[in-house]
Amino acid sequence: MNQKDTVNPTTPSNAGNCLLSIVVPVFNETEVVEIFYDRARKFIDSLDGISGQLIFVDDGSKDDTYDKLTRIADADPEVKIIKFSRNFGHQTAITAGVDAAQGDAVAVIDVDLQDPPEVIGKMVEKWQQGYDVIYGIRNKREGESAFKLATANLFYRMLKALTKTDIPVDVGDFRLMSRRAVDQLVQLREKDRFVRGLVSWIGFKQTGVYYNREERLAGETHYPLRKMLHFALDGITSFSNKPLRAATYLGYITSFLGFLYASSVFVQKLLGHTVQGWATIMVGVLCLGGVQLICIGIVGEYIGRIFTEIKQRPLYIVEQVYQQGDEHPSPGQTNTANQATTSRN
Secondary structure, X not given: OOOOOOOOOOOOOOOOOEEEEEEEEEOOOOOOHHHHHHHHHHHHHHOOOEEEEEEEEEOOOOXXXXXXXXXXXXXXXXXXXXXXXOOOOHHHHHHHHHHHOOOOEEEEOOOOOOOOOOHHHHXXXXXXXXXXXXXXXXXXXXXXXXXXXXXXXXXXXXXXXXXXXXOOOOEEEEEEEEHHHHHHHOOOOOOOOOHHHHHHHHOOOEEEEEEEEOOOOOOOOOOOHHHHHHHHHHHHHHHOOHHHHHHHHHHHHHHHHHHHHHHHHHHHHHHOOOOOOOHHHHHHHHHHHHHHHHHHHHHXXXXXXXXXXXXXXXOOEEEEEXXXXXXXXXXXXXXXXXXXXXXXX
């Protein structure tokens, strides 16, 4: 994806007097949210000629994360908090933050400090050179088990092999996007969201910066194996129909093998070598039944996503929006595609 550096006509060659919005999804992060803010605020203050805002999206936290965020916002006018009415998921929280961001450039980063805020400075440099999307490429991943590293490696390679969209490997949601890239991204309102794939799909000039991913500062990951598998399935089914084709091919292969077996049985019958018994029949029935169930399951995953899309429910519901000086926080609202795209007009 790396291309020769040329200035994007929609991106200032000098980022002076520009606004950088940093979107931070949070869910039960009471142990790290204040530490993250201090480090992010220090980074923003170090930027030359760029003002920065922090948009925290509270994804239905059950601890006192939101209370700590409101105290931070009371002391910093450049902090905005979006509170969901319940937990809608990490990818949806990112979406809500990007919807609300007004910056000339928008960065997305998790609050656990595995992705260092200082790396955004390198992304800003690439943005100044004319790139629309700058993603973080993980050189090393500290504090993660061998199993998680192996499965993540397998997932990224499998996704790249299955999809036509050029989704970079070893890349998460940590990235920076130009305003024109953000304006296109907010128009994509599908329910089963895979943000890093959507950002790749919109195109424009994209590149990456390498960094070492640090160990989680505190607390536990909110992506256990079950959620990781669901997330991987969303990524594959959102950007590829090859599993459906694989099911078709599997059906053809099974039918062909069944035809060969039937032919062999017929020949054995003619030669008088038929052996009575139920073992072979049971093996054949179980194998065929297993293949059928796998194929039905694959088709069902795609039908389930169609069912989710046609219901036209909002992506998320905002309980309140909080900023410094809000005596009465903004009331909750639902989000629709029209609200997302017209809020900037």
